[in-house]
Amino acid sequence: xxxxxxxxxxxxxxxxxxxxxxxxxxxxxxxxxxxxxxxxxxxxxxxxxxxxxxxxxxxxxxxxxxxxxxxxxxxx
Numbered sequence: 182x183x184x185x186x187x188x189x190x191x192x193x194x195x196x197x198x199x200x201x202x203x204x205x206x207x208x209x210x211x212x213x214x215x216x217x218x219x220x221x222x223x224x225x226x227x228x229x230x231x232x233x234x235x236x237x238x239x240x241x242x243x244x245x246x247x248x249x250x251x252x253x254x255x256x257x
Contacts, residue, residue, distance in 0.1 A: 224232060
C-alpha cells in the first residue's frame with residue numbers, strides 16, 4: 182500500500198476499492214471531529230491566572246522521563 186501526504190493540502194491518498202472509499206471518508210471525518218472540538222479551550226479568568234502561573238513555574242528535572250527516552254525501545 183502506498184500512502185502519500187502533501188503538507189499543503191493535508192490530503193492523504195490511499196488506494197481503495199470504490200465501495201470502500203466512502204466508508205474511509207466517513208470514518209476519517211468522524212475521527213477528526215473530536216480533535217476539532219479540542220482546538221479551542223476557554224478558561225475562566227481564575228483558571229486563566231492559574232494556567233499562567235503554572236507556565237511561569239521554573240522547569241524541573243524529569244529524571245524518569247530522561248531515563249525512559251534514553252533507554253532502547255522495543256523496536257530499537
